[in-house]
Amino acid sequence: MQPILIVGGAGYIGSHMLLHLKTAGYQPIVLDNLSTGHREAVLDAELIVGDMNDAALLSNLFSRYSFSAVMHFAACIEVGESVRDPLKYYKNNVAATITLLEAMQKHQIETLIFSSTAAVYGLPNAASINEAHPLNPINPYGRSKLMIEQIIQDLAQQGKLHYAILRYFNAAGADAEARIGECHQPESHLIPLLLQVARGERKNITVFGVDYPTIDGTCVRDYIHVDDLCAAHLSALNILLAEKRNLICNLGLGHGYTVLEVINKVRQITGHSIPIIEGQARAGDPPILVADAQLAYRELKWQAQADLAQIITHAWQYVEI
Numbered sequence: 001m002q003p004i005l006i007v008g009g010a011g012y013i014g015s016h017m018l019l020h021l022k023t024a025g026y027q028p029i030v031l032d033n034l035s036t037g038h039r040e041a042v043l044d045a046e047l048i049v050g051d052m053n054d055a056a057l058l059s060n061l062f063s064r065y066s067f068s069a070v071m072h073f074a075a076c077i078e079v080g081e082s083v084r085d086p087l088k089y090y091k092n093n094v095a096a097t098i099t100l101l102e103a104m105q106k107h108q109i110e111t112l113i114f115s116s117t118a119a120v121y122g123l124p125n126a127a128s129i130n131e132a133h134p135l136n137p138i139n140p141y142g143r144s145k146l147m148i149e150q151i152i153q154d155l156a157q158q159g160k161l162h163y164a165i166l167r168y169f170n171a172a173g174a175d176a177e178a179r180i181g182e183c184h185q186p187e188s189h190l191i192p193l194l195l196q197v198a199r200g201e202r203k204n205i206t207v208f209g210v211d212y213p214t215i216d217g218t219c220v221r222d223y224i225h226v227d228d229l230c231a232a233h234l235s236a237l238n239i240l241l242a243e244k245r246n247l248i249c250n251l252g253l254g255h256g257y258t259v260l261e262v263i264n265k266v267r268q269i270t271g272h273s274i275p276i277i278e279g280q281a282r283a284g285d286p287p288i289l290v291a292d293a294q295l296a297y298r299e300l301k302w303q304a305q306a307d308l309a310q311i312i313t314h315a316w317q318y319v320e321i
Ligand SMILES: NC(=O)c1ccc[n+]([C@@H]2O[C@H](COP(=O)([O-])OP(=O)(O)OC[C@H]3O[C@@H](n4cnc5c(N)ncnc54)[C@H](O)[C@@H]3O)[C@@H](O)[C@H]2O)c1
Pocket: 007, 008, 009, 010, 011, 012, 013, 014, 031, 032, 033, 034, 035, 036, 037, 038, 050, 051, 052, 053, 072, 073, 074, 075, 076, 077, 092, 096, 115, 116, 117, 118, 167, 168, 169, 170, 171, 172, 184
């Protein structure tokens, strides 16, 4: 079994990746500082509790295992916090990634899959965004991810790295068997917040902006099932290992849903009325953010399968267990 290092593997998306890697016959090893991740999310995979900015720990880890690749999910991920505390984002996302890349170089590990984000595009200039869209992030979170993308590409130019940079839109849903799911603290993602309302843990949900130029006045976003995301990563990993080339791809469903459509689907699936409060639009929230995922379709031979109903059903099953 080829060992694969999953940095940030105790987090939401990384922990789902572990299950996919195991099923595919790889040996996932997790490095996570548990700053936002959960020990129990790694199930029976090997977990090393530590920070990717710890060069000595990385050196030791890379000497113990001969990793075929590194999958890098670790980051601070809250846009609002990144505006309030940019240095935290540049330190944990950019500086710590440099430590990780140095260790990889030192130990001749040349395959990297990096979690990037639609936030690198900034405000969209089209209803659906492809990879040729200008890169103009509007907050430190997005800028930190773009900086890492550029650093990775600089290393690849020297022939020292093969990479897949995968730009996710809105990851959502949970493992279909409800073994693991989404649990951010604090939670800022729409679907888990709605499920908290459905469970009585929260009284209502605030809808930020009801006058957008969309079919019902609320924002449109592209929700991609976490299992679809992981399937795309697996495909990228296999391609990189076999062909040693580089990829930059959007990962999304390629179809958007308004906030009200998501709320109505949650009402239908949970049977709860989900009271809403109409709030002001938030600065920097574009009306529509939807992926053009055709490049991923061509390059990864991959297409997202799950629709909104499946995403919410799986997320609901997870929180109801
Ligand atoms: N969730 C989304 O919708 C979404 C969308 C676009 C991009 N992304 C990207 O996907 C990745 C995973 O997101 P997520 O939702 O699973 O977040 P998450 O917070 O659940 O997972 C991140 C994990 O990284 C760990 N971590 C953070 N800093 C670390 C460090 N210095 N050393 C070791 N471990 C560290 C955390 O403890 C956590 O387990 C992130 O890079 C994020 O930017 C997520």
